[in-house]
Amino acid sequence: MIDLRSDTVTRPTAGMLAAMSRAETGDDVYDEDPTVHALEERVAGLLGHEAALFTVSGSLANLLGVRALVGPGQELLCEAQAHVVRAELGAHATWTGVTTRTWSHPRGGVDLAAVRRLMAPDAGPYLVSTAAVAVENTHNFAGGSVQPLDDLVALRDLVEPVGIRLHLDGARIWNAHVATGTATSDYGRLFDTVAVCLSKGLGAPVGSLLAGSADAIAQARIWRKRLGAGWRQAGVLAAAGLYALDHHVERLAEDHANARTIAAAVAEADPSVVDPGTVETNIVLLDVGDRAEQLVDRARAEGILTGIVGAGVVRLITHLDLTAADAQRAAKVLAQLVR
Numbered sequence: 272m273i274d275l276r277s278d279t280v281t282r283p284t285a286g287m288l289a290a291m292s293r294a295e296t297g298d299d300v301y302d303e304d305p306t307v308h309a310l311e312e313r314v315a316g317l318l319g320h321e322a323a324l325f326t327v328s329g330s331l332a333n334l335l336g337v338r339a340l341v342g343p344g345q346e347l348l349c350e351a352q353a354h355v356v357r358a359e360l361g362a363h364a365t366w367t368g369v370t371t372r373t374w375s376h377p378r379g380g381v382d383l384a385a386v387r388r389l390m391a392p393d394a395g396p397y398l399v400s401t402a403a404v405a406v407e408n409t410h411n412f413a414g415g416s417v418q419p420l421d422d423l424v425a426l427r428d429l430v431e432p433v434g435i436r437l438h439l440d441g442a443r444i445w446n447a448h449v450a451t452g453t454a455t456s457d458y459g460r461l462f463d464t465v466a467v468c469l470s471k472g473l474g475a476p477v478g479s480l481l482a483g484s485a486d487a488i489a490q491a492r493i494w495r496k497r498l499g500a501g502w503r504q505a506g507v508l509a510a511a512g513l514y515a516l517d518h519h520v521e522r523l524a525e526d527h528a529n530a531r532t533i534a535a536a537v538a539e540a541d542p543s544v545v546d547p548g549t550v551e552t553n554i555v556l557l558d559v560g561d562r563a564e565q566l567v568d569r570a571r572a573e574g575i576l577t578g579i580v581g582a583g584v585v586r587l588i589t590h591l592d593l594t595a596a597d598a599q600r601a602a603k604v605l606a607q608l609v610r
């Protein structure tokens with residue numbers, strides 16, 4: 272089976288497993304795991320922040336990051352297709368009392384005029400006050416789009432003077448870095464808190480991090496434990512993350528090339544389904560309308576797994592366990608099916 276459902280489906284490589292088995296460990300709830308410390312320091316540096324906290328999932332890193340910026344009954348603004356509002360099962364409302372309002376942007380991007388219109392930094396005793404804005408880069412449900420650095424700088428310039436904070440859902444910030452050459456720290460520094468995943472394109476079996484100020488991360492550590500997500504000899508997992516940072520970042524360019532191969536073939540068969548020019552990283556969205564379920568079923572019958580992520584939209588994600596030959600085969604089959 273060629274699995275294009277997600278970049279989370281990868282298996283640890285032999286080199287990664289060897290690094291995991293060699294890891295020095297300690298009790299991370301006692302803050303004594305040297306491999307976890309090494310990973311946290313490295314990722315804090317990569318994102319231009321003082322500190323970082325290793326977490327079991329990106330959803331938890333987002334929850335802890337947003338919680339550090341937005342109090343109960345305050346609001347977070349974000350794009351309507353953002354993972355934080357669409358795919359975290361209301362965690363921010365359920366556990367930390369955060370409310371949200373959204374703007375819509377076809378590429379999941381920052382609509383500065385909409386943020387200006389929506390934001391209410393100090394709304395007084397009757398209306399909800401805006402405490403933070405979240406941005407997703409790359410944007411998953413918008414098809415792996417990269418947020419232009421200029422837009423992020425403009426957003427920072429808009430909200431900083433009025434005390435509104437910024438959270439980056441950078442689950443795939445590594446893909447944005449490889450696609451643009453922009454340093455991860457140049458993205459990271461614009462935000463107060465940054466969540467990143469090791470278990471997506473980087474191919475680690477488990478793990479995400481939240482980066483921020485030393486104070487925000489100290490609070491996040493307490494909340495992580497409060498939510499039952501403190502862990503002990505997590506160094507075996509941190510070792511996989513360190514290995515992934517050493518070996519699996521620059522190769523994301525191959526995933527991007529494979530995504531373009533698939534998009535180009537499908538567009539040649541039916542240009543209304545996808546515009547290859549919109550494929551910036553490792554995600555391809557096929558807009559097939561009421562053919563979506565049929566396409567997924569027929570692709571599965573041909574040995575290709577895909578998924579539906581919105582009305583009439585089939586998503587394909589390329590990753591570490593997909594070779595260029597796999598991508599060519601998937602391209603051929605999918606092109607035949609949409610034709």
Ligand SMILES: *Cc1c(COP(=O)(O)O)cnc(C)c1O
Nearest residue numbers: 328329330331354407411440442
């Ligand atoms: C996958 C993902 C997350 C959360 O990751 P989990 O580890 O699955 O909780 C957050 N944001 C985006 C954009 C993602 O794609």
